[in-house]
Amino acid sequence: MALERWFRRGRPTRVDDDATPAGLWMKCSACNVQIYRKDLVSNLHVCPECGHHYRMPVDERIASLMDEGTFDRWSGALAPEDPLEFVDTEAYPDRMARVQGKQGRPDAIVTGEGRMHGEPVAMFVMDFFFAGGSMGSVVGEEIARAAERAADRGLPLVGLAASGGARMQEGALSLMQMAKTTTALESLNDLGLPYISVLTDPTTGGVTASFATLGDLVVAEPKALICFAGPRVIQQTIKQELPEGFQRAEFLLKKGMLDDVIERKDLKRKLVRYIRLLLDRPIELEREDAHVAGV
Amino acid sequence: MSLEFEKPILDLESKIRDMRTYGEEQGIDLTSEIGVLESRLESLKQETFASLTRWQRVQVARAPGRPTGLDYVNAVFEGFEELHGDRTLGDDPAVVTGLAKLAGRSVVVIAQQKGRDTKENIHRNFGMSHPSGYRKAMRMFDLADKFGLPVVALIDTPGAYPGIAAEEQGQAWVIAASIQRMSRLRVPAVSVVIGEGGSGGALAIGVANRVLILENATYSVISPESCAAILWRDASQAERAAEALKLTARDLQTLEIVDRVLDEPVGGAHRDPEATMRQVGDALREELDALAPLDATELVRQRRSRFRRLGRFTELEAAASEVPDTRLD
Numbered sequence: 001m002a003l004e005r006w007f008r009r010g011r012p013t014r015v016d017d018d019a020t021p022a023g024l025w026m027k028c029s030a031c032n033v034q035i036y037r038k039d040l041v042s043n044l045h046v047c048p049e050c051g052h053h054y055r056m057p058v059d060e061r062i063a064s065l066m067d068e069g070t071f072d073r074w075s076g077a078l079a080p081e082d083p084l085e086f087v088d089t090e091a092y093p094d095r096m097a098r099v100q101g102k103q104g105r106p107d108a109i110v111t112g113e114g115r116m117h118g119e120p121v122a123m124f125v126m127d128f129f130f131a132g133g134s135m136g137s138v139v140g141e142e143i144a145r146a147a148e149r150a151a152d153r154g155l156p157l158v159g160l161a162a163s164g165g166a167r168m169q170e171g172a173l174s175l176m177q178m179a180k181t182t183t184a185l186e187s188l189n190d191l192g193l194p195y196i197s198v199l200t201d202p203t204t205g206g207v208t209a210s211f212a213t214l215g216d217l218v219v220a221e222p223k224a225l226i227c228f229a230g231p232r233v234i235q236q237t238i239k240q241e242l243p244e245g246f247q248r249a250e251f252l253l254k255k256g257m258l259d260d261v262i263e264r265k266d267l268k269r270k271l272v273r274y275i276r277l278l279l280d281r282p283i284e285l286e287r288e289d290a291h292v293a294g295v
Numbered sequence: 296m297s298l299e300f301e302k303p304i305l306d307l308e309s310k311i312r313d314m315r316t317y318g319e320e321q322g323i324d325l326t327s328e329i330g331v332l333e334s335r336l337e338s339l340k341q342e343t344f345a346s347l348t349r350w351q352r353v354q355v356a357r358a359p360g361r362p363t364g365l366d367y368v369n370a371v372f373e374g375f376e377e378l379h380g381d382r383t384l385g386d387d388p389a390v391v392t393g394l395a396k397l398a399g400r401s402v403v404v405i406a407q408q409k410g411r412d413t414k415e416n417i418h419r420n421f422g423m424s425h426p427s428g429y430r431k432a433m434r435m436f437d438l439a440d441k442f443g444l445p446v447v448a449l450i451d452t453p454g455a456y457p458g459i460a461a462e463e464q465g466q467a468w469v470i471a472a473s474i475q476r477m478s479r480l481r482v483p484a485v486s487v488v489i490g491e492g493g494s495g496g497a498l499a500i501g502v503a504n505r506v507l508i509l510e511n512a513t514y515s516v517i518s519p520e521s522c523a524a525i526l527w528r529d530a531s532q533a534e535r536a537a538e539a540l541k542l543t544a545r546d547l548q549t550l551e552i553v554d555r556v557l558d559e560p561v562g563g564a565h566r567d568p569e570a571t572m573r574q575v576g577d578a579l580r581e582e583l584d585a586l587a588p589l590d591a592t593e594l595v596r597q598r599r600s601r602f603r604r605l606g607r608f609t610e611l612e613a614a615a616s617e618v619p620d621t622r623l624d
């Protein structure tokens with residue numbers, strides 16, 4: 001059903017993304033400086049003035065991490081169903097059809113394999129602009145399959161999380177994706193293959209409480225909101241002010257919950273170094289640096 | 296205390312009591328009159344409980360007087376020895392853990408514990424665990440593995456606690472770790488949802504070989520109240536949310552999320568705790584007997600594949616799948 005509707009809508013019509021406001025110029029929400037939008041996009045959606053990390057569209061994210069022309073997509077052959085016949089302000093299939101049309105993919109994730117500085121890796125990237133990156137059956141299954149396929153091919157797995165949590169419209173089936181993804185990651189653990197999890201803004205709820213924090217290494221982007229319960233829920237529960245920087249990456253680093261906080265411009269290089277160090281391979285520092293300098 | 300839809304039943308019950316007292320006091324034989332009322336009461340109960348809405352079941356799952364984790368621990372198991380503490384942060388009273396005997400075999404018990412009165416509820420944080428509670432559970436998983444003891448987990452929580460300390464201590468991290476640790480158990484594990492199965496906080500001790508649920512218990516990705524607050528920006532729409540979420544035992548059986556639904560006495564578990572607990576005890580013995588012959592490798596494999604296959608989605612044909620993800624090509 002959802003798919004038929006999707007095809008009726010055809011190719012995505014939006015060229016724009018939600019990561020940064022439209023228009024030639026924009027005011028940075030962090031430093032209030034007027035910045036040229038193209039500069040922001042070419043700077044990996046990081047403010048050239050203050051370094052604020054904006055949310056990044058999935059295709060640009062993959063392009064920023066994978067060597068050019070090496071990415072081979074695995075995902076895209078699974079579409080959501082409506083097992084609960086869920087209707088809130090809109091029927092779930094209609095909601096999905098709309099978002100599928102906007103984002104140009106059947107659900108909130110892209111998986112595949114490619115090379116990072118020549119290093120073959122499998123990768124999944126969650127799409128926060130697709131229904132808040134919520135995890136339903138398709139997202140869970142794509143991650144599970146990516147982990148298993150990576151294991152089959154002897155590839156390390158890099159995961160980029162961005163999610164509002166489990167998808168309510170699939171009820172307890174969404175909840176079960178937490179256990180499903182966790183058990184599928186065992187195929188990598190069984191073989192001693194690395195899984196590195198990168199938490200980006202925002203990573204919350206059932207995604208944080210499952211595969212996203214089960215990486216051999218767990219790192220985050222600057223200022224990313226990372227939590228189980230969101231700040232609003234906590235504030236409603238305890239009825240007091242939250243500490244400065246609460247649930248942000250730097251705060252969690254201090255609390256011992258993250259291996260490191262990494263700026264976007266360094267992410268590719270760092271990930272490759274982690275993988276090579278974990279697998280006890282030469283880290284080939286100079287070649288990497290040459291690569292980065294050439295970008 | 297009674298639930299809204301129970302009122303006609305309770306009224307009739309008190310009428311029968313009054314009539315009995317009156318008959319005894321006055322020395323009149325009212326047996327036949329009482330008999331009529333009693334059979335009316337029975338059919339009223341049957342009718343009411345045969346057609347409970349999902350929201351009403353949520354009420355029953357949370358009803359005062361419904362047997363809690365510790366009630367089961369005392370009624371179903373023998374020789375329970377409570378074991379405290381996570382060895383890192385403290386001892387979380389919202390989760391009770393320990394060793395006990397069930398049908399002659401030693402088992403590790405993990406029970407989420409709500410209070411049976413206001414005072415205990417405050418002590419138990421209404422059954423909402425901090426990271427310490429999940430760390431304690433994981434310590435029990437280690438113990439179970441080392442000594443080859445089966446694990447019985449009783450689920451009854453509104454959810455993991457959403458607070459400052461809980462977040463700072465890595466609530467999400469410990470829930471994920473507990474899910475992973477439980478999935479790796481080399482011993483039989485049976486989970487029973489006895490009341491509220493609240494989201495990730497419930498699943499953290501729900502990765503069992505067999506997942507059972509009581510007829511009026513619920514298991515959900517989010518509470519109806521929170522769901523309503525998000526979807527309709529109005530927590531009073533919880534009844535609608537409960538219907539939409541399909542969170543009842545029978546719903547979950549249809550979705551293959553639970554393996555077995557255990558009947559409750561007519562009127563709900565809170566009206567006959569003993570019969571309910573007997574029922575759960577019998578079921579646990581059967582399930583553990585059935586899992587006993589499986590070796591460690593088979594138990595891990597079975598548990599992994601049980602959870603690996605959960606979910607509903609459509610596989611698109613290869614040709615069609617080329618179309619949707621155009622932006623990356």
Ligand SMILES: [Zn+2]
Pocket residue numbers: 028029030031032033047048049050051052
């Ligand atoms: Zn800025």
